[in-house]
Amino acid sequence: MAESITLLDLSRQIKNAIAQGLPSTYWVRAEISEGRQNANGHYYCKFIEKNEAGLDVASASGVIWAGTFMGIKARFERETGQAFTAGIKVLVNVKVNFHERYGLSLVVNAIDPSYTLGDMVRVRKMILARLEKEGIARQNQLIPLPRPLLRIAIITSPTAAGYGDFCNHLEESGAGFRFVTKLFPAVMQGNGVETSIIDALRQISMEYQNWDAVAIIRGGGAVSDFNGFETYPLAAAVASFKLPVITGIGHERDETVLDLVANIRCKTPTAVADFLVAGAQRELDALNVLSTRMHRASINVLAVWKERFAAYSSRLAPAFSNSLAVWKERFAALSTRLVPTFTNALEVRKTMLNNLLLRIPGAVHSVCLREDSRRQKLAMRMEMLAKSATRQQSSELVRKTDRLARATQLLLRAERLRIDTASKSIRLAGPERVFSLGFSLTTVNGKAVRDASQLKTGDVITTQFANGQAQSRVENINVNKEQ
């Protein structure tokens, strides 16, 4: 029989070899793939390392004794805001331990949370860089929020406290806003996060006309597991989603990559509800402000028109009465001028007539005189002609004398006719006819009165009519200055 040792002996040798060969502690970078705390408070997990293709290339059991676990977990979660759970990458200080019964394990003494934080940032940066390169990083943020923002598709876990909080908050502080919500259930913890949220988004996109926005919400305390949210496929799905996405996934400390690509980022589901209510309230306020302004402006416009009307109407009556007064005045001026004008015209006619009457006797006399002298001249010429004729041939003389006599007679007859005609026309212009037309001749001291200024008060004037005369005393004299 070949030389052999017991398993326990071998195990002890391995234990010694490890204790001698790996005596110190080591800072190890690894990912926690499984982990659980047992009843005694010890934390047992599995550390792994993956290559770039995502395949495990190393694996080791790990343990954090209850005495150190509380402190490590608290510090880690305080500093990273990330739950100490499977899926995270950690930098841990370990001592390699070999137990005869349980085998190899890495006993964790301490943890450096900044490594995990850095790793999360690095992962986030990588995802963002890829989204930027693909041109979709800001795509969701560029979608303008619809107005009003009331129909919200909610992606969350139906059992999560956050959903109830969200709905209650929306109802209670909503003040009767017409919010419409529908739950699209998804796993919000652990490994299923990515695929189930992407599934929910796909369902919403099939009825996207029904929704104004998508809210991805999750309740939870200060510390939760965000690993599922930090993946490229999920970030890409949110960034390129056709409706604006609002996040409220309860990360107090930091932002997940979803927060960075979402249209609106809130910290908690309640904050999302507050945001929505505030938005609706803003719309309502704006509407109220507009109606108040409309009301006030309408009243102002009316007042302005009223004022304008009042101003015009108060100016209207004076304007009318003014124009009336002007016309009255004009009329009065005209009427005072009317009587003198007529009187004057009458006086002028009277004077002309008087002048005419006075010239009549003289004219008649001169016509008579002229005719007489012509007749005498003719007679004298006739005598001379007769005398000269006697001196010529008697027969011829006689004949000529005859002709002369006949011509003379014709001439005389014509002259008589002219005188008759003239005296007839004189008679037509004679005083009898003028008197018969209603005019009368006024004399004072036997002289015709042609001008009112010839008279003085107290004069006795004689008015000559066709069939008589009347005497009267002058009481009042008005001389027209215009004449």
Add this chain to the structure above:
Amino acid sequence: MDTTQLTYAQAMEELEAIVERVERNEMDIDDLTERLKRAQQLVKFCRERLLKTETEVKNILSSDDLQAPNTNDQPF
């Protein structure tokens, strides 16, 4: 002049434009009533889009689903 084809944002925009015109007193007095009516219509439309009407709320509250369950319907 109906509001059925309007979106909320269009209605708000139109309302704002009307209010501004009235405020600048660019409105003829003949147009004022028309515009006021239109503004009222728009306010009503927007308000209805934002708020549940009272009757609607009452209807929902009085619907059967929210009544206390009838014990006779219980199978046990």
